[in-house]
Amino acid sequence: MPTTTVDINSIPNVRRIENFPKDEMQAHAMELTHSVYPHEEIYGSYCTLEEYIDCPPEDVFRYLADVYTLEEWTYSLRDFEATETPGEVVSFDKIGGKTRIYSKAVAHEGPMTVDFHCAWDQGDKLWMIYLMRVVPAELVLNKRGSVVLWTNCRHPYYDKNPYPEKGPADRKVWVGDMWPFFYAGHHVEMQNLKHILEYRHANGLPINPREVRA
Amino acid sequence: MKPMSLVGAAGYLPETIVENGFFEAEGAARGTGMFKGSKTRHHVAKGETATDMIERAATRLATKLGLSLPKDVDILLANVTCLDMPFTGVGASAAKRLGIKSPFVIDVHNSGCVSFVYMMAIARGLMASTGAKTALVCNVQNAAGRVFRHEDNRKRAQSAVPGDGCGVGYLVANDECPVRSIVTHCYPDYADDMRVLSDDGHSWWEPRSTALHIDFTEERVASIVSRGNTLVPNVVKEACAAAEIKTRDIGTLVTNQPSHIFLRNWREALELPKEAHVESFEEHGNLFGAALPINIERALASGRVTKGSHLVLGGFSHAGDYAASAVVHWQPG
Secondary structure, eight states: OOOTTOOGGGSTTOOOTTTSOHHHHHHHHHHHOOSOOOHHHHHSSEEEEEEEESSOHHHHHHHHHSGGGHHHHSSSEEEEEEOSSTTOEEEEEGGGTTEEEEEEEEEETTTTEEEEEEEESOSSOOOEEEEEEEEEHHHHTSSSSEEEEEEEEOOHHHHSOSOGGGSOTTOOOOGGGGGGGHHHHHHHHHHHHHHHHHHHHHTTOOSSHHHHHO | OOOOEEEEEEEEOOSEEEEGGGOOSTTTTTTOGGGTTOOEEEEOOTTOOHHHHHHHHHHHHHHHHTOOHHHHOSEEEEEESSOSSTTTOSHHHHHHHHTOOOSEEEEOOSSGGGHHHHHHHHHHHHHHHSSOOEEEEEEEEOHIIIIITSTTTTTSGGGGSBOOEEEEEEEESSSSSBEEEEEEEEOGGGTTSEEEEETTSOOTTSOOSSOEEEEEOGGGHHHHHHHHHHHHHHHHHHHHHHTTOOGGGEEEEEEOOSOHHHHHHHHHHHTOOGGGBOOOHHHHOBOGGGHHHHHHHHHHHHTOSOTTOEEEEEEEETTTTEEEEEEEEOOOO
């Protein structure tokens, strides 16, 4: 039976200054530090990107937390409508022709996280999850504005569509086929987010026009 | 500019071979961590001078190329890690030993590990502006046996890495194996990041009670590694662009060899297969400036530098104060 006093330094692959001296740590760090990294190694299983946005963090958070703003800053999500499930919306992902995409935003105001739970073709299991976090740039970069972190994990469904019968019959492309372009696609969308919000903030315009209409 | 060719290189390695177990630092003995990949290195013998080493390498080169050194050397350039004599340098002493009577005998004390390429640039300038037609370029690395072997230093992790050797190269003002480009950079901001220190706090010229050693300040190690990772691929790319070739057209790459990690990272950054990068870290350790001519000789002897292929040289020195690269179009007649 495991004891509560297990020596964590004896656990394989745990490296702490007590069991892995500084010299060895430095050598290990050099071994791990390459000049260049293959794309697959960096973006193969996870796709993380980050950007600075010159717009107050509370505004960026509130904007992202409104799932309908995906219509503005994403490359191809359009024509949003509510579904019968509260908080869940449906739109077209035009990158997949007539593909329907179901989305909801799960937002937490304290840590300013906004997780988009999405899926192509069906709204029962929202397995495509976009994890975003807004960080006050004041804290991390000592300047005004926001830092936005964004991670996707390569869920196994990206490699194999579990509901092929639910998509348009003539659609050849599957969302996971584009995983090698996720960094590029998300980079473009992050730039959209940055430039839309910076423009509105710099010009004193409403950050989220939907809030004005409401 | 008048064409200049690199037509050959030759090396000399001191007789004493030292294995990892000689060093007391943990890791060095086992060949792990920063010492991974190094098994042996040569150390100069006590009393063996830089002039002796140049004589041995230059004599081998003269035999290989059928040169009469007194007649066939218009320019003598030399870089020595650990001078036989402070103040005077090695140039005149080497010229005397080799019977060379040239007006251009120059000690090049800077640009350390990439000084071979830097001296190529100096030779090309001299050939272009004077009647000089030939140059003997000499690199001596003798700090392993003179400094790192010292019993005060054997316990230091850094001491297992250097190895001694001398390499010389021969340049001719013709288009036999033309040097298509030479790019050199000096980065003054990095000039003071490598220091030669003694634990008793005294400078090298003062009476001291402890041995000298090299100090890369701990707070700068990560930034020096990251500098080295980028400086060399960048300067190699620049030299390739100046020579109007793509990096994938590099037939053979020869660089300085500070550690197996830098060698790996430079290859990866240039997307070159391991066999295209000729080095000798495992047997010779860090040869400082002598790595280039010694490894050029190795590359030429291996037969992989084929007619019409591009031999590309590159490296950086110290903590990044110099970086240089050259492209040689190998066209043996």
